[in-house]
Amino acid sequence: MTEKTILTGQVLSFDGCPFDGEATAAAQLDEAICIQNGHIVAVGTAERLKADAPGVRVVDHGARVIMAGFVDAHVHYPQTAIIASWGKRLIDWLNTYTFPEEMRFGDADYASEIANRYLDLTVAHGVTTMCSYCTIHPASVEAFFGAAQARGQRVVAGKICMDRNAPEGLRDDVQSAYDDSKALIARWHGVDRLGYAITPRFAPTSSPAQLSALGALWREHPDCLMQTHLSEQVDEIAWVRELYPDARDYLDIYETHGLLGARAVYGHSIHLEPRERDRLAETGAALAHCPTSNSFIGSGLFDMTGLIAQGQRIGLASDTGGGSSFSMLRTMAAAYEVAQLRGHALHPAQLLWLATVGSARALHLDHLIGNAVVGNEADLVVLDLASTPAIAQRANRAGDIWEAVFATIMMGDDRAIADVWIGGKQRALIRA
Known part of the structure; x- marks a missing residue:
């Protein structure tokens, strides 16, 4: 059994479809996600996940968004x-x-x-x-x-x-x-x-x-x-x-x-x-x-x-x-x-x-990937919502996470990708 890793940040997942009713009602925000053996094994508060796995490796992403790849x-x-x-x-x-x-x-x-x-x-x-x-x-x-x-x-x-x-x-x-x-x-x-x-x-x-x-x-x-x-x-x-x-x-x-x-x-x-x-x-x-x-x-x-x-x-x-x-x-x-x-x-x-x-x-793979929820495979992307000066100054004016994320969607590029995990393994990002 491989060791657990906890990633902390703004963990975004979905428990419904945002095209059904209020878009934001389908989204969930948490503080931390725990991965082990290539899968997501826990999502919740950083305090709880750390308490449940004392001494585990923690990767702190601050205010960055952690979500499915x-x-x-x-x-x-x-x-x-x-x-x-x-x-x-x-x-x-x-x-x-x-x-x-x-x-x-x-x-x-x-x-x-x-x-x-x-x-x-x-x-x-x-x-x-x-x-x-x-x-x-x-x-x-x-x-x-x-x-x-x-x-x-x-x-x-x-x-x-x-x-x-x-x-x-x-x-x-x-x-x-x-x-x-x-x-x-x-x-x-x-x-x-x-x-x-x-x-x-x-x-x-x-x-x-x-x-x-x-x-x-x-x-x-x-x-x-x-x-x-x-x-x-x-x-x-x-x-x-x-x-x-x-x-x-x-x-x-x-x-x-x-x-x-x-x-x-x-x-x-x-x-x-x-x-x-x-x-x-x-x-x-x-x-x-x-x-x-x-x-x-x-x-x-x-x-x-x-x-x-x-x-x-x-x-x-x-x-x-x-x-x-x-x-x-x-x-x-x-x-x-x-x-x-x-x-x-x-x-x-x-x-x-x-x-x-x-x-x-x-692709009929939503039971395996595409959402940062317990049981899914640990394919994750971490978004830096202040990856360029132009995006950072707009994010600083954002009233909520959605305004901040939208600036990255509209103006972001590979610089906004702070981290990627595939099958529970952290991947080097080759940008040269």
Whole structure:
């Protein structure tokens, strides 16, 4: 049994959903959190936790906020090196930047280099779990899972499958998509803190036969997630209609081929038809809101308020590298700005919930991560609410913790990440 460690500060957790009623009523503030054997074993007053474990190591974070590590519900780790590429919308962006970069991931050494670089960059931003697309190359999946396993990190990922409308060298076929994915599931799914997501990139790059094969694979492995893209841009939707003229709408393509269900995670989901919204809510599928990406490549404004009111399961995501930042603070800020453009101001409690509990729920991991409560795994981030002079002077004027936290959400970067714990172990933050 490993020794206990107590962290003191402002411990933030949630015992409800801040979108249900008064936002702050769902949040709890405590003084200390105790971790042991990779899990949270106590939360409460500093006096009580210290009295219950005399002589235990104490890490005093003063007025800093201690909370669950951020969970990024939709990323493309192979796009790390091309983040913030200029001037394209979705289809041209894929052809100009993404596909040439993804061609390189057949090289296991390069895949390993980028996987480790990505995990270094994201932990420096307080991200402890993510759900990533890899490339068509099994080596890209091996590299990502291997790097995460070595760090004791909980991640979800899957090999992209696409057999058309992609360059030669980035296409698999129906059988290899099924076989490669099945072998990777057998090797990695459920091992340590790793989970597999069956991953057709999106309807335009998979033939109906490939989508059906992946639907069959999901039926064989229903405990896996299934991730893909849905209704990101209007010109993409028009292309989908041309490719699948008999489909009622974009979502119908996935449903027809067995790729709609409670463990599905659909990235973007901006331009949804009423029928699609109804079916997503009925099935309990999750939507990954990618606000920095949606702004950066001009996709549109996600209807957070309307979709939440409809009972949709929603997580927050950076969409690296279509998104322009590795930071979930920046992602929360963008989500706030998008909601403002739609006439609604998201409360800081709602933003933090989306980046933790909400994303963990979207990935069906909320019984393990995403909240600083007893029994959950000890993946934690510590936020410095005075990380820069500009933020500090605003925090000094704050009337409560929410005003102070909001300044960090809107203006913070990796300097606001004072400490990160993954699986109960303190992590070095590499910022060079």
